[in-house]
Amino acid sequence: MAGGEHVNHRERMRQRFLEHGLDNFADHEVLELLLFYAIPRGDVNPLAHRLIDSFGSLANVLEAETEDLCRVEGMGTKTAAFLRMLPPMFRRYQTSKLQGSVFNTTEKVAEYLLRYYIGRPREQLSAVLLDNQCRLIRICDIAEGSTTSVHINIRKLIQCVLQYNAAHVILAHNHPRGRCSPSRADIVQTSTIREMLKNIDVRLVDHIIIAEDQWISLASR
Known part of the structure; x- marks a missing residue:
C-alpha cells in the first residue's frame, strides 16, 4: 500500500x-x-x-x-x-541556444559569461571560440583550479581551437573569492597565449575576468 x-x-x-x-x-x-x-x-x-x-x-x-x-x-x-x-x-544548454550568435562586442560576451560562471566554486578557465565573423562556435572549459588560482592548459586550448576551426578566441576565467583585478600571472599568461595563437593564425581578442556580478576586460586595459 x-x-x-x-x-x-x-x-x-x-x-x-x-x-x-x-x-x-x-x-x-x-x-x-x-x-x-x-x-x-x-x-x-x-x-x-x-x-x-x-x-x-x-x-x-x-x-x-x-x-x-x-x-x-x-x-x-x-x-x-x-x-x-x-x-x-x-x-551547455545555454551555450547551445547561443550557438551562431554574433559576439562582436566585449559587453555581449561579458553579459553571457556572468551567467556562465554562476555557481562555479573554483576558478575555471574557458575559451570562447568564434568564427571569422565573430559568431559563437563553442565555449570550451580548458582548466579548473582552486578557489584562488587556475593554470592554463595550453595543449588543451590549442586542441580545442584546431578541433573547432576557430578564427578568434576570447579567454575567460572567474574569481570566485576575489575582485576582477587581474594578477601579474593573468597578464603574463595572456601575453604568452596571444603569441602562441598568432603562430597558428588565430587571434586572441580578449581575456575577460568575472567576479560575481562584475567583469573586466584585459584588452581594455
Whole structure:
C-alpha cells in the first residue's frame, strides 16, 4: 500500500509540474522531483528535506561536492553524480541556444559569461571560440583550479581551437573569492597565449575576468 501511495505521489508531482511549471514549487519539492529520476522507488521527500537542511538552498545542493553530498543519509554516488551533472548541463544548454550568435562586442560576451560562471566554486578557465565573423562556435572549459588560482592548459586550448576551426578566441576565467583585478600571472599568461595563437593564425581578442556580478576586460586595459 505504501508503495502505491509513493507512486501516486510521484505522478501527482509530475502532473503538477506539467500543468503549472516550477513557479509554485518550494526548493525541497523541486529537489524531490529531480530525485524521482535518480531514485526510482520509495519516498524521497525526507531526503530532499535533509539535503536542503544540510546545504541551505537548492543552489547549494546542486553545487556541492560529491563527497559532501554522500555524507547525507540516503545519498549514494549515483544520485550525487546525477545532481552534480545538472549545473554543467544547464550551462551547455545555454551555450547551445547561443550557438551562431554574433559576439562582436566585449559587453555581449561579458553579459553571457556572468551567467556562465554562476555557481562555479573554483576558478575555471574557458575559451570562447568564434568564427571569422565573430559568431559563437563553442565555449570550451580548458582548466579548473582552486578557489584562488587556475593554470592554463595550453595543449588543451590549442586542441580545442584546431578541433573547432576557430578564427578568434576570447579567454575567460572567474574569481570566485576575489575582485576582477587581474594578477601579474593573468597578464603574463595572456601575453604568452596571444603569441602562441598568432603562430597558428588565430587571434586572441580578449581575456575577460568575472567576479560575481562584475567583469573586466584585459584588452581594455
